[in-house]
Amino acid sequence: MPGRDDIGGQTRARRPRRVTSFDVAEAAGVSQSTVSRALAHDPSISQRTRERVIAAAQQLNYQVDENAARLRKGRTGxxxxxxxxxxxxxxxxxxxxxxxxxxxxxxxxxxxxxxxxxxxxxxxxxxxxxxxxxxxxxxxxxxxxxxxxxxxxxxxxxxxxxxxxxxxxxxxxxxxxxxSDNRTGAALAAELLVDRGCRDIYCLGKLGSSQRQFDERWDGFSEAMRGRGHAPRLAEVEPGLSREEQGRRAVAALVDAGTPFDGIFAVCDEMALGALKELEARGMAVPDDVAIVGFDGARAGAFSSPPLTTIEPDFxxxxxxxxxxxxxxxxxxxxxxxxxxxxxxxxxxx
CATH class of the missing domain: 3.40.50.2300 (Response regulator)
Structure with missing residues (x-):
């Protein structure tokens, strides 16, 4: 039967042969190199020849080998x-x-x-x-x-x-x-907390962290707080823990020490979510008792209770x-x- 092979007494359909640029060249009555140049829009090929090549390629359903074309240009794509x-x-x-x-x-x-x-x-x-x-x-x-x-x-x-x-x-x-524009984002967070009436505001983070963006966020927070007449305060997180656990323990330490606070800016959303969980466990209402702002725009923050206010970069x-x-x-x-x-x-x- 045409188009089929007999192997071991079984009939198997043969794959159709892949159309090549040589097939297009034969159909268009030109050389293979002319086909390549025409389909690459080489200006040395006349418009009439290019149209003939394109028509033959469409008739044969020929697809350009993009990988080969890129390699010829020295690019992998x-x-x-x-x-x-x-x-x-x-x-x-x-x-x-x-x-x-x-x-x-x-x-x-x-x-x-x-x-x-x-x-x-x-x-x-x-x-x-x-x-x-x-x-x-x-x-x-x-x-x-x-x-x-x-x-x-x-x-x-x-x-x-x-x-x-x-x-x-x-x-x-x-x-x-x-x-991200970390300084500007942190300043927005500080200004929001001050504008809503918070007075004892802490930043959850760690100075000298390998996370360069955390230092930038502390700098932006500090500058904005001073600009509004408030001293910037830092609640340092413990190294070697998950971000969520860092935020939880930082808030626990503030509460256990009897430190008054009514606003928190966490240098990342995961710390903010950890802080939110600890405040809930302590029976403190958010945002009535303590307002929280995170940074990163992590999707999980939209589903916390209450949903997390955050600084989001334009992804x-x-x-x-x-x-x-x-x-x-x-x-x-x-x-x-x-x-x-x-x-x-x-x-x-x-």
């Missing part, structure tokens, strides 16, 4: 994204903020015609950044926690090899980074800046800025 985790961290425990950022980054890459390779890396056993050298991707975007110092040491060395990469979450300014802009700064390194775009605008999401906790 792919970007690699690495999510840095804490050593041994369960992937389900990663801060939801990073998943939102990952999604917006992949969306921005797709809009610009790039595919994305995603990997999660947490220890020297799985650190890998050779995508560009192996021709698997044109460049690298690194996202994740600053607490994994070994990871940042590893990826920081990529610059010494002339590779192209940008990052979110770097512990210092030595790399090509993108961050769409964040993903676009990460991609565009990488494409600028590749010579495809002018270099954009590296600060992501933020906005206040006013909900039930403030």
């Amino acid at each position: 792919t970007l690699a994204v690495v999510m840095i985790c804490r050593a041994g961290q369960d992937r389900n425990d990663i801060n939801p903020f990073y998943f939102s950022l990952l999604g917006s980054t992949c969306a921005a890459a797709s809009t610009r015609g790039y595919e994305v390779l995603v990997s999660f890396q947490d220890s020297p056993e799985n650190f890998w950044g050779h995508h560009e050298e192996r021709r698997r991707a044109d460049g690298l975007i690194v996202i994740g926690t600053c607490e994994n110092a070994a990871a940042w040491d590893y990826f920081g060395a990529l610059s010494d090899r002339g590779l192209h990469w940008v990052c979110w979450g770097s512990p210092d300014d030595a790399f090509d980074w993108v961050r 769409e802009v964040a993903g676009a800046l990460l991609v565009d700064r990488l494409l600028a390194q590749l010579g495809e775009l002018d270099t954009p800025g590296n600060r992501v605008p933020v906005r206040m999401l006013r909900r039930g906790t403030a």
Whole structure:
């Protein structure tokens, strides 16, 4: 029977042969190289010949091999994204903020015609950044926690090899980074708490943290508080704990010490949610007794009780800046800025 093969007494349908540029060339009455140039819009090909080639390609349902075309141009058409985790961290425990950022980054890459390779890396056993050298991707975007110092040491060395990469979450300014407008966001939080009548306001955080954005948020909070005639106060969180547990214990310490407080700005939403749980356990009403503002715009905050007031970065802009700064390194775009605008999401906790 035509179109079928007999193998071991069984009949199996043969796959149709893939149409190639040579088939298009034969149908159009031109050379294979002319087909390639015509479909790439080479100006050396006349309009009449181009139209004949396009008509033949459509008739044969010919699809251009994008991978081959990109390789001829020295590009893979792919970007690699690495999510840095804490050593041994369960992937389900990663801060939801990073998943939102990952999604917006992949969306921005797709809009610009790039595919994305995603990997999660947490220890020297799985650190890998050779995508560009192996021709698997044109460049690298690194996202994740600053607490994994070994990871940042590893990826920081990529610059010494002339590779192209940008990052979110770097512990210092030595790399090509993108961050939220942390100072402005923290100032918005402080001003909201003061304007609603809070007087004993504490920032939950830790000075000198490897999380560079936390220091920036403390600076913005402090400046805004002083500008409103209030002394900035810090309730330091304990290192080595989950963010939620850090927020819970910081609030517990304030209550146990008899420290008066009626407003809290937490440097991240997970700390804010931990504080909210502890206040509820202590029988303190939010926002009547204590108002809370977080930072990150984590989706979980919308479903807390009451819903968490937070400072949210523009995730769409964040993903676009990460991609565009990488494409600028590749010579495809002018270099954009590296600060992501933020906005206040006013909900039930403030």
